Amino acid sequence: MAWTEVKLTDQEKRILQGEEGKVARICMEFLVEMAHIAGAERFVDLDGTGDFHTPGNNLSKNCGFTKEDLEELVAAGGHFKIPTFANKSPFPEQAPVHGWESCNVCAYRNEADRQDDPKFHEQAMHDDMMSLLRKMGMMTTHSCANYLTMTYWPSVGQHCSWFESSQIPYCNAVLGARTNFDGSFATCFLGKAPYYGMHVTENRYGTVLVKTDRLIHTDLEWDVFGYAVGCDVHCDVPVLTGTAKPTTTQYQKLNSAIHTGGGVPMYHIPGSTPEAPTVEFALGGKKPVRETLIGEKELVAAYEYLNYHQSNEVDMVYLGCPHLNIVDIMLLCRKMEGKRVKIPMWVMTAPWLYNVAKEQGYVDILAKAGVVLMSGACLAAMGAVPKGVRCVAVDTAKQANYVTGCYPEPDAKLQVCYGTTDECIDAALTGHWHGGWR
């Protein structure tokens, strides 16, 4: 058999033999399967944090455990080995945690599954499973941008197990902690992950030197740049040069866009990210495998690809991909106060920020302007937009790239206007798209 052999420690062998219980055995079997596939010859003991899509008891095709198994584990005092957080609202419904009463979306376009139906919402929150996970120590942050609210970050060099495309580069590049795209019940419960990829120092150095001929400094530029870099470097580790220093919002944009255009687990911005004091250091003292230019021409091409509309009539505006941080909500309130939207405008934040926004008076300001603040979900994750919406305006490459996939039929086609937050606000106030690359 040409399968990668996995070396187990005595402790791992004992877990596999069931000496630490049924759930531990199932989790270990899953991790061994994962290591075989990944080509990892051993496991690393995690000392950082974990994060996964909940409820998450079906680990793979042949590998899961029942709710009863979990109840037994919890009764026996079982807990996650590392600080563990919940990513996004529970699957498969992915309902908004807050603001669901205004969410007139049929989940995955199933007419019977209305997100604004109290019965549907109750079931969608999977509280039976979530309460068990909370007893095991899970902090149910329910955000694709968990790093905004977890209040406990892994430190540089710590080994983690995170999930969610935009969070992988955030953990590796921005925090300097180490994760592959493998956050799961199993990794968090056992505190182990296959040792390969971003856990290994040599794999973290940059291999592609990215240059640009336009200073990347606005939110939109970072978003388009991230998408274009991802499309160019695929799964490699780029070193980004010629840019300004990104803000927190711009890091959010960059991370989500770079892992949408490509599958970039890690990048460096010399002078900004922790493993890149210099270009030479970021490249590990080696010459880059290749250099690439993401200049004006490439940025325009990416911007045009992300825009997908024949008409400039907008039916809805959606902001909050990834979930908005508190500063962006404040800035939005400043721009919306005293105004009134003409078309629906939804804004998504992290659930743990919703009450902060409320206490700050932001929920009220937005409500008076006709804007709905929600938390924990997004249009693409819910697999649909409200009925009748044929053109949605967004300010993020990730949402622009994914939301149309929910409507592949030629007669159901969904159009997307993609641009700056200000252009989206203008669309909400006028019902028209006046955006353009400037």
Added chain:
Amino acid sequence: MRKIRIKGRTEWPGIVEAEALVSPMPLQGFTNVKPELGCTTERNHPLFMIPYTGKVLVFPSIRGSGGFMMYGYGNKKPAAFIHTVASPVNVLCALNAHVPAMTDFEEDPMKYIETGDMVLVNADEGYIEITKKD
């Protein structure tokens, strides 16, 4: 009939021979795949709405979401997965699909395989064999 054999690393074992469907562009999942249809639904993608069911799905790399695993869902999944670049996202897919999957080849299979070629995926012994039409 010309046969080309390339050695690679096994992600999921098994042996299968089927027609290739080649994606010249990286493939993306999540909303941009519909396992119930067995098609990519990414707008403007060369494989948009072209069924991959029962094919050896050949692609350079993944892009985007861990929801790429949905290519491995249900009974309309591909017969096998062949990809040039390995990523943890491919691992998630193989965990769900449990069909032969290979990567890390001695030579890039994308250079040789065209849509319609028959491809034998022998992931038990660690090679693929491409039969080129004359």
